Amino acid sequence: MKGTFRPDSLTAERGMPAWLATTMNFCTRCGAPLRFGLLAAEDRERLYCQTCGFVAYVNPRLVVTTLPITEAGEVVLLRRGIEPGHGAWAQPGGFLEIDETAHEGAIRETVEETGLLVEPGRIVGLYTRPQAAIVVVAFEADIVGGEMRTCPEALEIVAFAPEAIPWSGIAFDTTTWALTDWLRATRPELLPTTRPEPISGRGHVR
Numbered sequence: 001m002k003g004t005f006r007p008d009s010l011t012a013e014r015g016m017p018a019w020l021a022t023t024m025n026f027c028t029r030c031g032a033p034l035r036f037g038l039l040a041a042e043d044r045e046r047l048y049c050q051t052c053g054f055v056a057y058v059n060p061r062l063v064v065t066t067l068p069i070t071e072a073g074e075v076v077l078l079r080r081g082i083e084p085g086h087g088a089w090a091q092p093g094g095f096l097e098i099d100e101t102a103h104e105g106a107i108r109e110t111v112e113e114t115g116l117l118v119e120p121g122r123i124v125g126l127y128t129r130p131q132a133a134i135v136v137v138a139f140e141a142d143i144v145g146g147e148m149r150t151c152p153e154a155l156e157i158v159a160f161a162p163e164a165i166p167w168s169g170i171a172f173d174t175t176t177w178a179l180t181d182w183l184r185a186t187r188p189e190l191l192p193t194t195r196p197e198p199i200s201g202r203g204h205v206r
């Protein structure tokens with residue numbers, strides 16, 4: 001998942017990342033094999049079913065995350081207990097469920113992973129990673145209750161002062177980007193100039 005992966009290379013594997021293409025073989029309506037090609041009234045090639053006409057649209061999933069901020073102005077990060085990013089630091093978050101709002105999903109994921117009850121506020125940033133087929137939204141969030149506790153997904157949970165953010169041990173580019181954007185809005189004097197660039201650079205759509 002490293003390196004540049006831009007939308008103009010998405011057609012390499014039926015219009016999507018190869019790992020995702022391997023999961024899209026059969027029609028979910030009738031079970032017949034899917035084909036990939038141009039359809040009338042479509043502006044790009046699509047996966048479709050020749051038997052029943054079903055078009056299998058493939059879109060990114062939304063990952064809802066928070067940057068929980070303590071009263072002292074620290075940002076809460078967790079050390080991940082699962083892959084991807086096992087052992088590295090990230091903000092709490094996860095996939096939005098189909099029956100919840102983005103705010104609800106952000107609150108749910110944060111309490112599940114950290115024990116903290118938060119109230120999401122402004123959006124720090126919105127980050128697209130085509131190679132992972134995700135869009136990550138990061139909310140700045142007030143901590144309004146709960147108590148920090150670890151779980152299998154979070155080996156350690158720490159409130160970091162802005163000066164102490166563990167930049168060299170961050171799990172995801174999107175975490176680096178969100179923390180950078182949060183600092184830019186809150187403590188711009190702390191933005192280091194020598195920090196390593198994210199692996200795939202900052203070529204995301206904002």
Ligand SMILES: [Zn+2]
Pocket residue numbers: 027028029030031032049050051052053054
């Ligand atoms: Zn079908």
